[in-house]
Amino acid sequence: MDGDNRTFSAVGGAGALEDPTTRYPQPPFPRQSQPWPGLARDMQPRPDHGETSYRGSGRLKGRKALITGGDSGMGRAAAIAFSREGADVALNYFPTEEPDAREVVELIEAEGRVAAPIPGDLRDEAFCQRLVGQAVERLGGLDIVVCNAARQQAHDSILDISSEDFDATIKTNIYAPFWILKAALPHLKPGAAIIATASEQAYDPSPDLYDYAQTKAATMNYVKSLAKQLGPKGIRVNGVAPGPIWTPLQVSGGASQEKLEKFGGQTPLGRPGQPAELGSIYVQLAASDASYATGQIYGAAGGGGQP
Numbered sequence: 001m002d003g004d005n006r007t008f009s010a011v012g013g014a015g016a017l018e019d020p021t022t023r024y025p026q027p028p029f030p031r032q033s034q035p036w037p038g039l040a041r042d043m044q045p046r047p048d049h050g051e052t053s054y055r056g057s058g059r060l061k062g063r064k065a066l067i068t069g070g071d072s073g074m075g076r077a078a079a080i081a082f083s084r085e086g087a088d089v090a091l092n093y094f095p096t097e098e099p100d101a102r103e104v105v106e107l108i109e110a111e112g113r114v115a116a117p118i119p120g121d122l123r124d125e126a127f128c129q130r131l132v133g134q135a136v137e138r139l140g141g142l143d144i145v146v147c148n149a150a151r152q153q154a155h156d157s158i159l160d161i162s163s164e165d166f167d168a169t170i171k172t173n174i175y176a177p178f179w180i181l182k183a184a185l186p187h188l189k190p191g192a193a194i195i196a197t198a199s200e201q202a203y204d205p206s207p208d209l210y211d212y213a214q215t216k217a218a219t220m221n222y223v224k225s226l227a228k229q230l231g232p233k234g235i236r237v238n239g240v241a242p243g244p245i246w247t248p249l250q251v252s253g254g255a256s257q258e259k260l261e262k263f264g265g266q267t268p269l270g271r272p273g274q275p276a277e278l279g280s281i282y283v284q285l286a287a288s289d290a291s292y293a294t295g296q297i298y299g300a301a302g303g304g305g306q307p
Contacts, residue, residue, distance in 0.1 A: 024048065025246075026271040027264060031257045036153070037094050038248030040072035041103070047246045049076040050276035051107060056084030059287045063087040064139040066132065066184070068122060068176065069149030071100040073247035074197055074240065074275050074282070078146055079104050081279035082286070088114035090135035092149065095119045114139060122149055123171040128179035132187070142187045144286045147177035148197040150215070152254035154208040166211050173215035177222070190234025193286045196223050198241040198297055200305030208256070216241075220297055227295030236294040238285045243301025244272040268303030 030044050040047050049072070065082050069075035070091025079089050089108050093101045101117050108115035116138035120127040136142050151172040155161050177196065188194075202220040205213030220239060227237040244264040255263060264272025278300050284290050285298065299307045 021269050021271065024271060024274050024277075027262045029261055029263055031261055032251050033257070034248065034252045035096075036252040037097060037151075038072075038252030039097060040076070040100050040248055043246070043248065043251055045246075047072070048274040048276040049073075050080045050279045053276055054081050054084055054279055056081070056086065056111075059085040059283060059289075060144075061086030063143055063286070064090075064135075064141045065144035065146065065286070066090045066092070066135040066139075066142055066180075067146040067148060068092045068131075068180065069197075070146075071097040071104055072275075073148070073249065074242060074245065074278050075146065075148040076100070076104050077275035077279035078148065078195075078282035080107055081283045082144070083108040083111045083113040083115070085283055085287075086113070087144065087286075088116075088139045090116035090118055090139055092118050092120060092122070092131055094121065122176035122180075123168060125175070125179045128176055129183045132180060132183035136187050142184060143189065143192040144195070145181065145184050145188070145193075146195045146197075146282060146286075147180060148195075149176065150197065150212070150249065152209065152212045152249045154253065154255055154259070155210065156208055158210050161211055169211045169215060173212070174218050177219070181226070185230075185235075188235050191288065191291075192235045194226070194230075194235065194237040195282055195285050196237075196239040198223065198239040200241055200243045200299070200301045202241060203306035208259075209254075212254075223297060224295045231294055236285075236291070238293055238295070239297045240278060240281050240285070241297050241299045241301070241305070241307060242273065242278060243267060243299075243305045245278070246272045246274055264302065266304065267301065271302070273300060273302055 071093035105115040198219040199216035201213040202216040223239040
């Protein structure tokens with residue numbers, strides 16, 4: 001791994017086998033830091049979201065999706081994959097993430113799909129309500145909601161977490177999905193899908209992610225609760241639980257420099273995952289051929305973690 005700004009891609013020949021341990025960069029990674037919430041374009045190496053590797057087959061043709069945190073990480077991977085499967089996409093992101101978001105908009109529009117960028121702060125209930133309304137208006141409806149955006153800030157001790165920090169994490173990770181889903185439900189018809197991004201932190205929390213890990217346990221729980229509530233209405237609710245994934249969360253305060261340098265090295269595959277490796281999971285959970293999957297958490301953690 002040479003630490004440059006190339007986007008690492010995993011395009012192989014048809015049916016070619018690829019060793020998952022060497023498919024993407026392995027630690028050590030260069031130490032790097034960005035102001036929160038960070039930009040994927042400035043990471044070394046740049047994450048792969050499937051920009052060149054994801055190939056669609058029309059599995060989501062005509063669908064209309066809202067994705068929070070759609071500028072980078074798993075949200076960006078889902079946005080790219082959804083558009084290449086035929087869906088129109090509204091993506092939310094924090095205003096300072098505009099450079100990353102513009103790249104995603106271009107990729108979606110290159111597929112001939114509608115891209116509706118809607119920047120704003122998810123910690124604001126009124127904005128979350130406007131977000132859903134704008135998504136419905138600009139897409140002409142809504143039938144997939146991906147609550148992916150998250151705030152992660154590492155602290156060695158609970159004593160280092162201020163009430164303001166704790167509040168910001170809870171509002172971003174828990175209140176925002178609550179507000180968004182309440183606003184979205186009147187628009188969702190039988191066959192619609194809700195997908196949350198949980199984490200291995202829900203099952204095996206790290207000591208320096210006290211507040212973030214709690215929110216991911218709550219995410220896992222609301223997926224299972226809401227799936228029971230909405231199942232009779234024909235609306236499926238599932239979640240994805242990533243392990244260590246190379247995203248701006250890590251370089252904008254989510255990990256110490258020491259942890260960042262060795263990031264993902266503890267997994268059986270010996271490296272962090274790339275967002276591109278999870279895009280197809282979001283597609284599967286949104287697609288109609290997964291019609292019996294609800295209340296499930298799909299893991300992707302490189303051999304560690306749960307589920």
